[in-house]
Amino acid sequence: MLYQGSCHCKAVKFEVVAPEILEADHCNCSICSKSGFLHLIVPKSKFRLLAGEDSLTTYVFNTGTAKHTYCKICGIKAFYIPRSNPDGMDVNVNCLDTKPKAIKVTEFDGQNWEQHAHEVEHKSKET
Numbered sequence: 485m486l487y488q489g490s491c492h493c494k495a496v497k498f499e500v501v502a503p504e505i506l507e508a509d510h511c512n513c514s515i516c517s518k519s520g521f522l523h524l525i526v527p528k529s530k531f532r533l534l535a536g537e538d539s540l541t542t543y544v545f546n547t548g549t550a551k552h553t554y555c556k557i558c559g560i561k562a563f564y565i566p567r568s569n570p571d572g573m574d575v576n577v578n579c580l581d582t583k584p585k586a587i588k589v590t591e592f593d594g595q596n597w598e599q600h601a602h603e604v605e606h607k608s609k610e611t
């Protein structure tokens with residue numbers, strides 16, 4: 485199903501193809517909790533920017549892998565390129581104008597991302 489989405493001032497408009505029942509991730513990391521981002525991760529081919537390329541600006545921090553694109557007029561981050569899936573697009577479910585039938589939310593512990601990454605590294609050294 486095709487969803488229409490936008491930022492608050494509607495300068496940025498996009499559409500995304502996703503299932504009727506959305507599977508979204510709720511993340512507790514520093515930026516997601518402050519910005520109220522509800523993640524819908526899709527392949528880039530399912531996402532299309534319709535308007536507002538000139539209104540987007542990019543914020544980068546930490547590893548610089550994630551590209552946090554937000555509207556420079558209203559400041560809303562409607563989508564961005566996530567660190568977990570640099571080849572995909574992460575859409576903010578809260579910015580969809582088409583409302584899904586239902587949303588299945590999974591909790592993601594992004595606050596301890598570094599800790600988990602370290603554990604994986606540690607494990608591979610032991611074996």
Ligand SMILES: [Zn+2]
Pocket residue numbers: 491492493494495496555556557558559560
């Ligand atoms: Zn805007």
